Amino acid sequence: MTEPWWISLIKAFLIINLVMLAFAYTTLLERKLLGRMQLRYGPNRAGPYGSLQPIADLIKLIRKESFFPSSAIDLPYIVAPVISMFTALAAFSVIPFGAGWHLWHWHVDGEIANVSIALIVVFALGSLGIYGFIIGGWASESKYSLLGSMRTCAQLVSYEVSLALSVLGVVLMAGSLSLVDIVHKQGTTIPYAAPQVIGLLCFFVAGIAETNRAPFDLPEADTELVAGYHTEYSGMRWGLFQTAEYINMITLSALMVTLFFAGWHGPYAPLGPLWFFLKLLAVVSIFIWLKATLPRLRYDQLMRFGWKVLLPVATLNAVVTAALVVAF
Amino acid sequence: MAILERPAIYEGTRIPSPIPTVLQVPDELREGGDILQVNFGPNHPSTHGVLRLIVDLNGEEVVGLEAVIGYLHTGFEKNMEQKTWWKAITYPERIDYVAFQNNEYVFVAAIEKLLGLDIPPKAVWMRTLLNELNRLHSHLVWLGTSGLELGAISMFWYAFREREQILDLFELVTGYRMHTRYFQAGGLAEDVPRGFYPECRKFVEWMPKAIDDYEALLSRNEIWLERTKGIGLLSAEDAIALGQSGPVLRASGVDWDLRKAEPYLAYDQVDFDVPVYPNGDVYDRYKVHIDEMRQSVRIVAQCLDVLEGLEGEPWIVDDRKIVLPPREELHTSMESLIHHFKIVTEGYRVPEGEVYVAIEAPRGEMGCYVVSDGGPRPWRVKFRGTSFVALEATATCMSNALVADLIAIVGSLDTVMGEVDR
Numbered sequence: 001m002t003e004p005w006w007i008s009l010i011k012a013f014l015i016i017n018l019v020m021l022a023f024a025y026t027t028l029l030e031r032k033l034l035g036r037m038q039l040r041y042g043p044n045r046a047g048p049y050g051s052l053q054p055i056a057d058l059i060k061l062i063r064k065e066s067f068f069p070s071s072a073i074d075l076p077y078i079v080a081p082v083i084s085m086f087t088a089l090a091a092f093s094v095i096p097f098g099a100g101w102h103l104w105h106w107h108v109d110g111e112i113a114n115v116s117i118a119l120i121v122v123f124a125l126g127s128l129g130i131y132g133f134i135i136g137g138w139a140s141e142s143k144y145s146l147l148g149s150m151r152t153c154a155q156l157v158s159y160e161v162s163l164a165l166s167v168l169g170v171v172l173m174a175g176s177l178s179l180v181d182i183v184h185k186q187g188t189t190i191p192y193a194a195p196q197v198i199g200l201l202c203f204f205v206a207g208i209a210e211t212n213r214a215p216f217d218l219p220e221a222d223t224e225l226v227a228g229y230h231t232e233y234s235g236m237r238w239g240l241f242q243t244a245e246y247i248n249m250i251t252l253s254a255l256m257v258t259l260f261f262a263g264w265h266g267p268y269a270p271l272g273p274l275w276f277f278l279k280l281l282a283v284v285s286i287f288i289w290l291k292a293t294l295p296r297l298r299y300d301q302l303m304r305f306g307w308k309v310l311l312p313v314a315t316l317n318a319v320v321t322a323a324l325v326v327a328f
Numbered sequence: 329m330a331i332l333e334r335p336a337i338y339e340g341t342r343i344p345s346p347i348p349t350v351l352q353v354p355d356e357l358r359e360g361g362d363i364l365q366v367n368f369g370p371n372h373p374s375t376h377g378v379l380r381l382i383v384d385l386n387g388e389e390v391v392g393l394e395a396v397i398g399y400l401h402t403g404f405e406k407n408m409e410q411k412t413w414w415k416a417i418t419y420p421e422r423i424d425y426v427a428f429q430n431n432e433y434v435f436v437a438a439i440e441k442l443l444g445l446d447i448p449p450k451a452v453w454m455r456t457l458l459n460e461l462n463r464l465h466s467h468l469v470w471l472g473t474s475g476l477e478l479g480a481i482s483m484f485w486y487a488f489r490e491r492e493q494i495l496d497l498f499e500l501v502t503g504y505r506m507h508t509r510y511f512q513a514g515g516l517a518e519d520v521p522r523g524f525y526p527e528c529r530k531f532v533e534w535m536p537k538a539i540d541d542y543e544a545l546l547s548r549n550e551i552w553l554e555r556t557k558g559i560g561l562l563s564a565e566d567a568i569a570l571g572q573s574g575p576v577l578r579a580s581g582v583d584w585d586l587r588k589a590e591p592y593l594a595y596d597q598v599d600f601d602v603p604v605y606p607n608g609d610v611y612d613r614y615k616v617h618i619d620e621m622r623q624s625v626r627i628v629a630q631c632l633d634v635l636e637g638l639e640g641e642p643w644i645v646d647d648r649k650i651v652l653p654p655r656e657e658l659h660t661s662m663e664s665l666i667h668h669f670k671i672v673t674e675g676y677r678v679p680e681g682e683v684y685v686a687i688e689a690p691r692g693e694m695g696c697y698v699v700s701d702g703g704p705r706p707w708r709v710k711f712r713g714t715s716f717v718a719l720e721a722t723a724t725c726m727s728n729a730l731v732a733d734l735i736a737i738v739g740s741l742d743t744v745m746g747e748v749d750r
Contacts, residue, residue: 006709143366147731214479215551224731226373258698295551296479298732299388 003104003107012093023246024054029281034252037292058239066235069141076139081233081240084132089248091125094118096180097256098272099263108274110264111180113136118179119171122255123164129244130156131198135228136148136241142320148228149219151299156308159209159216165314166202169195170259180257183218183263191262196321200260207256209306213247214291216301347569351723352608353384353392360385370399374477374735377745379719383512383734390729395722400749408709412675414513417707420696421507422672423711424747426469428507429462430689435709436511437491437592438685438698442678443513447643450638451515456593457528457631458510459687460624464535465494467617467624468651471542474614474739476556483545490538493531500524513676514651516642522645525636532629539621546614560725560737562610570721574714575616580608586688594674599629610740617742650676675704691715691742713750715743 010015028043028050035042043050068077098110115121130152137149170192174182186192193200220228230241257263257279266275297305342727368381382710384392404423410417420435421428433455440447468491475483489718495505501524502508502517510517546552560561564573565581577584585602587595603619605612644651652671654663670676680702683715718741 034481038482039489040485143364146364147366147388148385170411214481217479218732224374224735292482293545294480295546295555296551296732297551298555299730301554 003109003241007106007108008112009123011108015092015112016089017251019089019247020243022250023243025084026246026250026284027057027242028054029284030291032168033288034292037289042193045199057152061236061239064235066237068233068234068237071141072232073139073141076135078237080132080139081237081244082132083135084129084244085240085247086243087125087132089250091122091129091251092247092254094121094179095251095274096183096263097254099270114180115178117177118169119182119259120178120253122179123160126248127160132241133229133246136233140229140232140233144225144231145229148220148225148231151225151286152212152229155209155212155216155218155298155302157307158303160315161208161308162202162306162310163210164205164320165311166199166206167259168314168318169199172318172321172325177232179258181264183258183265186262187265191260191265194241196260198313198317199257199321202310202317203260204254206288206306206310206314207252209302211252211287212245212285213249215294216302217296218302249287250280250284253280253287256283268303336687347566347724349395349570349723351393351726353657357386357391358552363391365392368734370396374473374739376473376743377749378740379738379743379745381734381738382720383731385731388730388732390726390731390734392505393713393723393726393734395719397716397719397745397748401743402746402750404750405709405711407670410707412601412704413678413706414675415669416709417511417513418507418509420711421509422746423713423750424689424694424715424744425506426744427462427466427690427694428693429458429510430466430687431711432509432538433459434506434687434689434694434697434711435595436513436686437548437687438683438696439513439678441683441685442681442698442700443650444679445514447515448642448645449518450635450641450643452594453634454516454520454643455511456509456595456598456634457628458498459593460627460631461497461528461693463690464621464624464628465491465622468494470617470690470739470742472612474736475546477553477739479736480546480549480552480575483542486538486541486545490535497531499526508683512644512651514647515642518645519643522637525632528628528632532625532632535625536622539618539625547618553611555732555736556614556740557609557644559610559733560609560613560729560740561608561727562721562725566724567608567721570724571717572692572721573717574688574690574742575613575620576718576721577692578597578602578604579612581606586686586693590686592687594631594634598627600627602664609628612739613742620624644713677702677704680705686712689714691718691744711747711750713747715745715747719743719748 032042043053046052046056093112096111100110133152137145174185264272264276364385370378370380380396402642419433468487470489472484500508537696564580583604600623649669657660678700682699691714696712699708701707
């Protein structure tokens, strides 16, 4: 009952493009929502309601000269955004967005790749993506970039621990590392947001830090480090970094929907991917809302919070869940 | 901290401040070789214009700091010596371009002191009102940019929403949004237009709600508190030694406000409090700014009460040697025409003498020292720039600070580079 390879290929192609489209319109959504929260309109010139703005941005970025500092180290400097972009896109491949369908006499899965250790794959790819940020900042040979890189390194590595621990409860309850299994299990019982509310909160906070979003956007704190690790990047190379970041955010939101909000299952109608999309939209909007509201944390406060608050809470949550799972 | 020790260079000199304004990197750190020297500015997202800070970083920690100024030097004071007295009034506004009317007033007050003019009450009250509106304007700009610098980006737009209303009020009164040049030696340039009082009244009713909004967003926000409390400490002794004034001084626990200490305009006739906070950190400076905004609204409301009863009163002294005659008289009166011609071409002459006038501008004591040689131009004009003085406290505040604190501290000192460099 597996799907033929060419269906996977077509699906992968479609999903990559859909994710890219989602990224483009996330930027528009962010600018629109931020604008509304800040007594502005946001982009409204390119197309109706500014709907062509992402396209215009893309054209502008591609046409822009991608110059780089003469002291930059060529190869890592150019490869860094590619690494980030690649891992960001690859991580989405294991996210299930539908139950799977029968088209004529072929079976189509609701995800690109059904991996039995999907959760680990997502985290592994996320960790690899950090290399892009670190290498990019380091290869730029700029002090601001270096500082940004240092912050990225420290922040992402510390919060990844909490992020992984916070989902342990879900894994224990579902008894599987496969995201498809986790969603199926939630479909038959309840979304894990209810029993794993502490895990959810930990995951959300760590996730914000993982994706460099406010209030944890220290690696690119514009008022401190100009633009952090991508200070010296311009044109589409900068665009790739930006794309990687937004796709990371989308992937993380998708992971959150999958792990805690029952993925494509919805309360009323079996809409499948549409439910998934709506939940994703809600989570992404919360990310944007936070950016409009909260000031930025300081570096030491961030580290303190990560190691002294988030990590113990996430660990405790995992331990308690494990005890309860064994007990019942 | 090493900073409080008195270096030998100050021994026996007449340099007023015993506290160095540069943060030196300790030698043992310097020898370690792990110091990263970074230029913050003159082009940087949060240097309030063109402030350049040479910062030595040990990881994230700021261990050395030196401010380099002069990127916005425009020669205002020298320029003013080349202009007649009444044309020179346009310059002070551009020195501190956020608190323009206060600067304008301090220079006009200096001229008036030299001339020995007695200002009609309507002008006095209107000047008080506009100075307070301008204080609100300045504090709003401060609040917005400080919020932005600490990452509370929406604060910027909320603060600028009310700033916009204030600018609209300025436009209604003076025809111009910034750099209004509405104060004339002797009073006001024009009568207060009809419709200003109701509009201003609306604003006075709205503004306290807006301040509540700001506080709702920041004052109980855990991250904001973490970022501001205990950061950038400046003790009362250091603040006085460094010549601080205004919100920076009052946040260090010193109850000193020229509006109370040496009342000018109508400040002795209005009812207001001077907020003083004891800790001298960024948070207290923020609280002083917020509280001062509330007090300014109170003062504006009281000024409105008085001004509404002064409808039809003169707004400028009736002295034809200094004040332009009414336009309509030029068609009928030869003398008026001559006066008009003389004032516009040569300008009025100000008796010989020197004078220092100080007011409580939004950033603190704004002083204006003017020397007249009896001619139609000022012989020397010198301003005491509050931002310049505040900037001197940067290094003292910077004990055990991280990069993020550096931004918060420089922001909290509320420096306007136009005023620093002049």
